[in-house]
Amino acid sequence: MNVFSVIFWSALTIGLYYAGKRFGRRFPAWWSSPLMTAPLLLIAIAVTFHVSYKEYISGTRWMITMLAPATVAFAIPIYEQRALIKKHWLLLLGGVVVGSVTAMVSSWFLAELLGLNDQLRLSLLPRSLSTPFALIVSGEIGGTPGLTAVFVIITGLFGATLGEILLKSLPLQSAIAKGSLFGMGAHAVGTAKAHSISSEIGAVSGLIMVLVGAVNVLAAPLIEAFLR
């Protein structure tokens, strides 16, 4: 690891992120989120100057590591909404089971329909989980964790936006339904979006995300047995 590359790529990434954040506030649209604009510019820069992923990530790996303490931080909204969660825990657990089964079945059949091979298909299955869980499940059911990581990112990136659109078109009344939509469909990125709508929806989304991950890791041996 070279100090220059850490400082240069980190500063560039942070700078583009904050610029993207301001831009997104000025021109609110589905494509103007900093998670769309900043990576796009970084990819353009990397391709132009022939910088490999390995080189880029050696300078910015610490930022990905920060996703772990960010996950720990979900403890606080979950604790603050404990009354809501205590009241609806069975419903939330039901939503997680319905969502997880739907995720597996729909990914599997859509992949079959479009003729994707087994390796891709298995790597697609755990994609609606948050990254640390998804990598565990992917490895266990015979997918490729590296590919799964890509699919998790794509899911979060577009799922958060998709969730916002669905929220407007579905006649949902309860905050728990809105929160479970984001937490189930778009893990941490969806949860960040949910927090920007309301702290209640955000807390439910955060809890659902954690539950989905835990339930799926526990169910992975079962899923694997079923696939064989």
Add this chain to the structure above:
Amino acid sequence: MLRTGSVIFRRHCRTNVFTQIGLIMLFWLIGDAAAKATGVNIPGSIIGLFLIVALLATKKLSVRSVRLGARWFLGEMLLFFVPAVLVVLDHPELFGILGLKIFAVILLSTAVVMTATAVFVDLCSRYAERGMKYERF
């Protein structure tokens, strides 16, 4: 003397966002160490999360000592996802027909999952609100 020190430290914890960020990171490190030591298949961050919830619930930790730090982490979380997106540089095969197919699977499946989950939860919660007489089924 020790008591005064601990009061000052506690007051410091409640107002300083950096101390709170550090505290949250400490819980992550503890969770990680616990996961490694026991060999369980649960990410250390999730163990840290439940540790904080448990300490908050038993009043061992004041929510004011972590709230600012948590708000910072949740507010800036998308920043930490940015470098992860660049992994597509290593997968040129995704920029093509195959990429489009995978993209279609992800988008459609995510839409189905979100709709099914949200509609299920919403219908059940409406049913529960309306049918209070079935509460003890």
